[in-house]
Amino acid sequence: MREIETKYRVADPDALLAALREAGVTLGDPVLQDDQVYAPVGWEPGMSRVGRTFCRLRTQDGLHVFTAKTPAANPMEHTEHETAVADRGQMHAAVVRMGYVPSLRIVKERRVGALRDTLVCVDRVEGLGTFLELEVVVDDDRDGPAVQAESDRWARGLGVELEHTTDTYDILVRAAGST
Known part of the structure; x- marks a missing residue:
């Protein structure tokens, strides 16, 4: 499976929520996601991610999920493998043993809805603010940048101030920690 994402920093979260409701997107209740991110040995911030596999260990509602992502054409398009794990501490130890380096922790509150084949996520990320993330999961050879362009057109049609980011x-x- 490939996940193709498009992401925006949101200037006015209340305006975004109203626009999503008007567009027919019903968001679920907020859930807290606690993510530990892992990088391959030798990778440093600023280096290309394309073709390198990164890992994430997420806890949400007491459940732990391990994810491996390998960026394709850009960091927002990647193949993804994901599975539930019983013990976060043991999985962390296994990932480190496999040669991955814990890079940082990301905590966010996420609300999720759907519109056709697109997962619509509104994230409030600690230390960063609010983001709109559109995710399309495909099992075919669709062109990632074309899917991202289609998602961008839809997001721009919401009529709210959005700052597109590929980060x-x-x-x-x-970056926020270094300023």
Whole structure:
């Protein structure tokens, strides 16, 4: 499976929520996601991510999920493998043993809805603010940048102020910490 994302920093979260309701998107209740991100040994911020596998260990509602992502054409399009794990501490130890380096922790409150084949996420990320993330999961050879362009047209049609970003949350969190 490939996940193709398009992400925006949101200037006015209340305006976004109203626009999503008007567009027919019903968001679920907020859930807290606690993510530990892992980078491959030798990778440093600023290096290309394309073709390198990164990992995430997420806890949400007491459940732990391990994810491996390998960026394709850009960091917002990647193949993804994901599974539930019973013990976060043991999985963390296994990932480190496999040679991955814990890079940073990202905590966010997420609300999720759907519109056709698009997962619509409104994230409030600690230390960063609010973001709109559109995710399309495909199992075919659709062109990632074309899917991202279609998602962008839809997001722009909401009529709210959005700042498009191609950075993942870990890059944004790292940049916010250095300012």
